[in-house]
Amino acid sequence: MLIFFKRLAAYFRRQSFWFGLILAAIILQTAFRLAMPLAFQAVFDVGIAHQDLDFLWTLFGVMTVFWLVQALASLGQDAAAARAGLTIIQQLRERMYDLVMSLSPARLQKLRGGDLPARFSTDLLLIEQAVVQTTHVVMFSVLNVLLSLGLLIYLDWRLALLTVVGMLAGLQLPKLFSKQAHQANYDRKNSEGRLLDNIQEQVFAGEVIQAFNLNPMMRARFTGQVDQLDRKAMAAYRADALVGRSGSQSASFLQIAILILGGFFVIKGSLTIGTMVAFSALLQNLVAGISHLSGAVPQIVKAGSSMKRVDELFAYSDDRPAETRFEVLPKPDHALSLSQVTFAYPQQRPTLLDVSFEAGRGTRTALVGASGSGKSTLLKLIMGFEEPLAGVMALDGHDAAAYSKSAWREHLSLVPQEPYLFHMSVRDNIRLGNLAADDDAVAAAAAAAGIDDAIRALPEGYATLVGDAGVRLSGGQKQRLAVARAVLRQPFVLVLDEATSALDPKTEREVMAALEQAVSDAVLLTVTHRLQTVVAYEQILVMDAGRIVARGNHQSLLASNDLYRGLWDKQQGFTISADGTKAEITQKRLARIDLFADVEPEALSTLCGLFTSRLVPEKTAIFKKGDAADRFCIIADGMVEVLPYAEGETRFKRMLLDTGDFFGELALLDDVPRSATVLTRTPTLLLELRRDHFHTMMDVSPALRERIKRAARGRRDEASGHAPG
Known part of the structure; x- marks a missing residue:
């Protein structure tokens, strides 16, 4: 818990005015809480014992004014806590934003996409709740417990000694579980970040996932992460419960011990009834303070885990110190x-x-x-x-x-x-x-x-x-x-x-x-x-x-x-229409493709006439892995991305092809499914040769078939490292 306040100490100091108002309001409220048990003592030992109604009315008036003042102070405390907390969160958010925007793309890519928004949203929300709603509870509870102990000692040192021993023993239990709770909440936040990252990745990669029919695998991956988050969340709730309950329950048992021992002292005549009532009320106040503190600890632990994740973000820095530059x-x-x-x-x-x-x-x-x-x-x-x-x-x-x-x-x-x-x-x-x-x-x-x-x-x-x-x-x-x-x-x-x-x-x-x-x-x-x-x-x-x-x-x-010259020659030999939707390939250019290098001029001319044009929009699958291989493609203009996919992996080995490149040549000879998916990176104009047209031509020219087969054998040997068939 102290680590959280230590990490935010610099921000707290900048809000010293508001925290000064909060502290003043807490002192007034604590004083009222401590005055009530003493008022009980006065009612029994003075007002009732002496049948003094004037004393009772005077006490009523004083306590009523005191109550009104501390009530107004509590409203001011809430407003000051909100103002201070929101200002701190704004400073954290702005610092995080400035840091992220200053990172180079390479460093920014190291931050998981879905995890980054989680640090800006859920992590900062937990920190905000801790600062606005819980910090003043901790301050009030600590002050209340310490001053209550002092008054308990003043009222009866014997009962106070038992209270101190019991309280110290009870405080060890939350401390024993707090480290476990901190780690459990940190693990849960990281698990949430990984889940968000996975969801964001799958949304952005939806086209690729559908192209490869990866929905079952991605669904299983999502389910696994959800199950992991469920386990982490359950572990965090159990740890938080141990921290919160151990302190409050030990304090409740302490009340039983004080009740029995106090009654014994009254019976023996060493303690007045008024003092016993005051001590009991003050002890109730002390137990309430411990319970509030125990309830606040899990919230601070959660916020501490979130603050650790924010600090991890702050560990990234700009590539060069800005102050050294003009x-x-x-x-x-x-x-x-x-x-x-x-x-x-x-x-x-x-x-x-x-x-x-x-x-x-x-x-x-x-x-x-x-x-x-x-x-x-x-x-x-x-x-x-x-x-x-x-x-x-x-x-x-x-x-x-x-x-x-x-x-x-x-x-x-x-x-x-x-x-x-x-x-x-x-x-x-x-x-x-x-x-x-x-x-x-x-x-x-x-x-x-x-x-x-x-x-x-x-x-x-x-x-x-x-x-x-x-x-x-x-x-x-x-x-x-x-x-x-x-x-x-x-x-x-x-x-x-x-x-x-x-x-x-x-x-x-x-x-x-x-x-x-x-x-x-x-x-x-x-x-x-x-x-x-x-x-x-x-x-x-x-x-x-x-x-x-x-x-x-x-x-x-x-x-x-x-x-x-090779790059230039690869792009030559194409005639493209003014609107960019039609293309033709020259006989000379077709002969530069090794598959057709030995084809006779007359056959090449016929082949050129068999190619048809197709304009494919950007980010569109020309064909998908597993589709029937029915055509050979030449890129007349544009760029495509080849995505071979290895089953069981989530990384895609990519290859770019542009104007003059070709793919799908094995489809001309082998009736096998496509080995990869091809997506357009830009609007792409293709020249396509259908497999059935090609086979009709080879039936007419057996010599052409043999030459094509010889060339295709060489392409098969290297197909795994080149364009898909």
């Missing part, structure tokens, strides 16, 4: 530069090694490379979400390490691949880029993002609420709003992380042209899988295994770098 970074005018930047997540290999480049004002720089090459990590560093282990990031020579994160980000803006919209109007979501912007500036930014007309067509125009996370808008509309938000900010560095991936190629070109014009004076830094969109960029950085392995413009890289 809060204002001079407005840059020249360039963003990185020099020998290296980064690694804790206890992992470096994901970036000696990255150096400079991007000048008014220039466009693209980061390209295969999935996992370090592009996204580099963007996190530039945005200040992570911090380099070595090297320097600077704006016009001003090292980011010398400035606060807010000062650094003041000159940057980000359009992420999956933009987040708040549950507010379209206008207010765009205005988040620049809170001082007027409505005309918001509309101009929307026009630059190519979404002004679409917004005005909404039922309430710019005042339309977008819903939680923008649920009322399409993926493309959300991305355009995010672009408009970034344009409105007018940053020195604009970072685009697959910012137009949800748009069709034609719309993407239009939006990018408008965007580049709107921020023509900025440093434009783009990560994209569509190389066609960056062919005119002044600088393209090719990344591989965390390093920049080549740099230059499009033409120079095509001529000098095999990796870039």
Whole structure:
């Protein structure tokens, strides 16, 4: 119990005025409680013994006034306790919020998603109840018990000695069980946090759970956690009951002993009836104080367990002490530069090694490379979400390490691949880029993002609420709003992380042209899988295994770098319609797929004509694990995620495929179920070859069948580590 008050001591000191009022009210109430037994003594030994009615009326008047004063004081005590307690909780909540918002994404991910809200809700609620409702009970009970003991000694030292011995023995019992109760309540809170975390995870991963038919396994997992919480809760209730009951019940037995011994002293003539009545009333007051204290202890123990969890949150800290940095970074005018930047997540290999480049004002720089090459990590560093282990990031020579994160980000803006919209109007979501912007500036930014007309067509125009996370808008509309938000900010560095991936190629070109014009004076830094969109960029950085392995413009890289040329060639050979819903593949491009490498030109031409187009919305299953394997797919535009799943595990081994990649080739030959689920990450345009069409063609050309089978054998051997069949 003392640990709880020790942890909150600093907060209590800041509320010394309110706690001073509480203490004054408690002293008045305690004095009244102690005066009542003495009044009983006076009634028997003076008023009744001497038949003195005037004394009784005087005593009645004095005690009535005393009662009224302490009653008013008790009302003031409740108000002061509420004000002090709520202020302390507000300070705790604000400190927790500031800490969470200051954490880097990597550190924030260490906090379980469902457990974090529990610390803000149930944990703080228990602390609030302890401070507002229980702390003054503890103060009153302790003062009442101590002063009652003093008066008991004054009335009769013999009975008081028995009382002290019995009380000390009784107090050992709650102390004996309090440690067990503290641990039981701490375990229960952690179990609740894990359950909330699991519920939140299953809600967010609902699509994956359904795709893999994991509902029975997830239901069993949920049931197991509920059963565990039930056991932990029962253990906590038992421990709390032992703490609460042991003290109060021992005090009740003490009354029996005092009653018998006191009656013996009265019979022997060594104690007056008035003193016996006063002692009994005072003992009742003492027992009530002990009972109240015993009842308060479990509440304090619960709050102490919650405070421990809050302290665990406070153990996280910002990556660098803010007081060592400047809060204002001079407005840059020249360039963003990185020099020998290296980064690694804790206890992992470096994901970036000696990255150096400079991007000048008014220039466009693209980061390209295969999935996992370090592009996204580099963007996190530039945005200040992570911090380099070595090297320097600077704006016009001003090292980011010398400035606060807010000062650094003041000159940057980000359009992420999956933009987040708040549950507010379209206008207010765009205005988040620049809170001082007027409505005309918001509309101009929307026009630059190519979404002004679409917004005005909404039922309430710019005042339309977008819903939680923008649920009322399409993926493309959300991305355009995010672009408009970034344009409105007018940053020195604009970072685009697959910012137009949800748009069709034609719309993407239009939006990018408008965007580049709107921020023509900025440093434009783009990560994209569509190389066609960056062919005119002044600088393209090719990344591989965390390093920049080549740099230059499009033409120079095509001529000098095999990796870039391979990425480029993979995306060529497709003709996409203006609306982005139809695609065709050239004969030359189809021949670059090893499965069809040896197919004769005439047969290739026929195969090209058998492919059909299908546009699949983002976050949609193209097929699920266990589905019938009936078609082969080539990605003409977009990105998909392959999710092989190992039974009995809850982690999914993911693989990303984008434009030019293919999957499902084993479905052309083998009538076996799909070995994995494939989900779209962005709107994806597929070219699909149905298995029955392919077999019809092979029946006409047995030589083609043999060539395809030979190529397929090699693919089978590596299928487990590549795209699903």
